[in-house]
Amino acid sequence: MRHSGLRQLSFAVVLTLGCAPGPAAFAASPAPAQGQNGMVVSAQHLASQVGVDILKSGGNAVDAAVAVGYALAVVHPAAGNLGGGGFMTIRLKDGTTTFLDFRERAPLASTGTMYLDADGNPVPGASTDGYLAVGVPGSVAGMEAARERYGTRAREELIAPAIRLASEGFVLEPGDIASFAEGNDMLAQDEAAAKIFLKDGKPLELGATLVQADLAKSLTAIAQGGADAFYKGGIADLIVRASEANGGILTREDFERYEVRELEPVKYSYRGYDIVSSPPPSSGGLVICEILNVLEGYPISYLGYGSAETVRLMVEAMRHAFVDRNTALGDPDFVDNPVGKLTSKAYAEEIRARIDPYRAGVSEALKPAGFGESKETTHYSIIDRDGNAVAVTYTLNGSFGIGKVAEGTGILLNNEMDDFTIKPGVPNLYGLVQGEANAIEPGKSPLSSMSPTIVSKDGEPFMVIGSPGGSRIITIMLSAIMNVVDHGMDLQEAIDAPRIHHQWLPDRVLMEPYALSPDTLRLLAGMGYRVGTDPDWTIWGEAAGILVGGRNLRQIAAGDGARYYGAIDSRATAGAAIGY
Numbered sequence: 403m404r405h406s407g408l409r410q411l412s413f414a415v416v417l418t419l420g421c422a423p424g425p426a427a428f429a430a431s432p433a434p435a436q437g438q439n440g441m442v443v444s445a446q447h448l449a450s451q452v453g454v455d456i457l458k459s460g461g462n463a464v465d466a467a468v469a470v471g472y473a474l475a476v477v478h479p480a481a482g483n484l485g486g487g488g489f490m491t492i493r494l495k496d497g498t499t500t501f502l503d504f505r506e507r508a509p510l511a512s513t514g515t516m517y518l519d520a521d522g523n524p525v526p527g528a529s530t531d532g533y534l535a536v537g538v539p540g541s542v543a544g545m546e547a548a549r550e551r552y553g554t555r556a557r558e559e560l561i562a563p564a565i566r567l568a569s570e571g572f573v574l575e576p577g578d579i580a581s582f583a584e585g586n587d588m589l590a591q592d593e594a595a596a597k598i599f600l601k602d603g604k605p606l607e608l609g610a611t612l613v614q615a616d617l618a619k620s621l622t623a624i625a626q627g628g629a630d631a632f633y634k635g636g637i638a639d640l641i642v643r644a645s646e647a648n649g650g651i652l653t654r655e656d657f658e659r660y661e662v663r664e665l666e667p668v669k670y671s672y673r674g675y676d677i678v679s680s681p682p683p684s685s686g687g688l689v690i691c692e693i694l695n696v697l698e699g700y701p702i703s704y705l706g707y708g709s710a711e712t713v714r715l716m717v718e719a720m721r722h723a724f725v726d727r728n729t730a731l732g733d734p735d736f737v738d739n740p741v742g743k744l745t746s747k748a749y750a751e752e753i754r755a756r757i758d759p760y761r762a763g764v765s766e767a768l769k770p771a772g773f774g775e776s777k778e779t780t781h782y783s784i785i786d787r788d789g790n791a792v793a794v795t796y797t798l799n800g801s802f803g804i805g806k807v808a809e810g811t812g813i814l815l816n817n818e819m820d821d822f823t824i825k826p827g828v829p830n831l832y833g834l835v836q837g838e839a840n841a842i843e844p845g846k847s848p849l850s851s852m853s854p855t856i857v858s859k860d861g862e863p864f865m866v867i868g869s870p871g872g873s874r875i876i877t878i879m880l881s882a883i884m885n886v887v888d889h890g891m892d893l894q895e896a897i898d899a900p901r902i903h904h905q906w907l908p909d910r911v912l913m914e915p916y917a918l919s920p921d922t923l924r925l926l927a928g929m930g931y932r933v934g935t936d937p938d939w940t941i942w943g944e945a946a947g948i949l950v951g952g953r954n955l956r957q958i959a960a961g962d963g964a965r966y967y968g969a970i971d972s973r974a975t976a977g978a979a980i981g982y
């Protein structure tokens with residue numbers, strides 16, 4: 403009997419190899435949230451509820467996205483923001499797609515060497531820690547442009563929930579406390595921030611109510627005066643005053659000249675799915691496209707999730723795509739980005755031909771001649787009853803940005819300037835080694851990895867997805883898409899599955915604990931891969947996604963699912979997917 407049981411077991415193992423999992427084969431993730439009329443997934447549950455309330459009252463997905471953007475600035479201060487910037491990818495119900503770039507811009511007084519000392523060496527902390535690190539914020543202009551161009555509701559209505567949350571306060575739950583734990587030391591060093599986010603110099607406690615009176619005033623001014631209240635009014639004056647008093651270079655002219663760019667998204671297909679994502683000044687859409695184009699030439703589903711072969715093909719595709727990211731891409735107003743090449747299937751074929759079938763590639767060998775992120779970004783995904791879909795990723799860059807509030811505004815400021823190449827060849831906050839295309843110039847946006855993405859199939863929305871995670875955003879997005887499309891996972895499993903990451907330099911594979919089995923690791927080591935475990939869960943991102951028509955491909959094909967499924971990353975401490 404024992405013998406026959408073992409034979410049955412190995413037969414079952416063989417049967418499951420290379421197949422999408424069946425209905426009884428779910429992994430250990432909770433079920434995604436369901437909804438028939440709409441879905442909002444964000445990194446803070448109160449903000450998700452704000453979005454759902456807007457949808458329920460008849461607002462569209464863009465209205466909800468604007469309201470959630472303002473609400474996150476209150477309830478998720480680590481990354482939700484008025485003092486940072488970001489991107490919004492929109493797919494309207496008629497299939498029209500567009501992209502709003504409200505990324506920070508370099509102040510007019512910035513220079514290519516502003517973070518270097520007299521000997522040309524980077525000054526530690528200069529691009530991350532003080533007012534000199536602050537890019538001109540774009541979030542308010544972005545929210546207002548989205549509302550004016552694609553929303554249906556009045557500004558006051560969409561900002562009202564954020565004003566209420568700021569003025570009445572909200573009760574801190576364990577997830578909020580976990581988020582603050584990363585910022586408390588930094589916030590304590592700034593008098594204006596400490597007054598708001600600490601009590602008598604000590605971290606806020608579980609169950610405390612966080613009231614942000616100055617932020618409520620700023621939000622009220624924006625509700626009444628629109629973006630001009632921020633860029634041409636008292637808010638800009640207060641931020642400029644704080645900057646001048648603390649060694650920054652922001653001027654009133656920087657704010658007055660800020661403009662949102664509406665850009666054509668990056669568009670490509672992967673195994674029959676149509677994907678729209680972020681163009682430069684983000685690298686995200688192009689780099690994910692390049693990686694997926696390479697992987698499309700391999701039978702990934704057959705090779706299987708987590709197998710040494712799948713992992714090494716992913717790593718080699720990442721290696722090649724990140725060289726292009728870090729050497730060739732930059733703000734499109736300043737750099738001629740090779741968009742056609744990076745999205746071409748022929749270029750992917752060239753890369754496949756250069757991948758050694760037996761040995762690990764060598765990153766140094768890909769370095770072009772003459773050459774040299776965090777968590778705190780946040781993503782939310784929304785879909786409404788008509789099928790309008792919105793993906794927004796916005797950020798302060800580091801957790802809580804520079805950790806400083808311009809006195810009187812309640813607004814935390816970004817340290818996005820660190821996303822520029824501070825010096826060719828010198829790694830930034832995320833270890834990215836970048837080149838001249840991303841050098842600092844006045845009015846330029848630093849290269850981003852943020853990749854708010856919408857996937858459609860046969861002309862209908864299929865998936866809305868994005869994540870924080872600095873440079874890992876790209877590989878987090880890659881895994882989520884591959885896990886659904888190639889490995890048949892349901893959306894929550896796809897987002898929760900442990901991840902791997904490679905970004906060309908440093909030349910090593912990072913993995914989350916338990917991502918790869920000891921057997922797989924031995925096979926990879928035998929081929930020459932250096933794999934290290936990164937146990938810092940906070941940096942592996944908090945993806946937020948929506949799948950349409952089923953929890954996974956199998957249910958979509960069977961046609962017996964709910965209309966919308968939402969999943970917030972299990973790594974997110976305070977988030978929620980809420981459908982209705």
Ligand code: GLY
Pocket residue numbers: 775776779797798799800818821849850851852872873
């Ligand atoms: N600050 C993170 C990014 O934009 O990539």
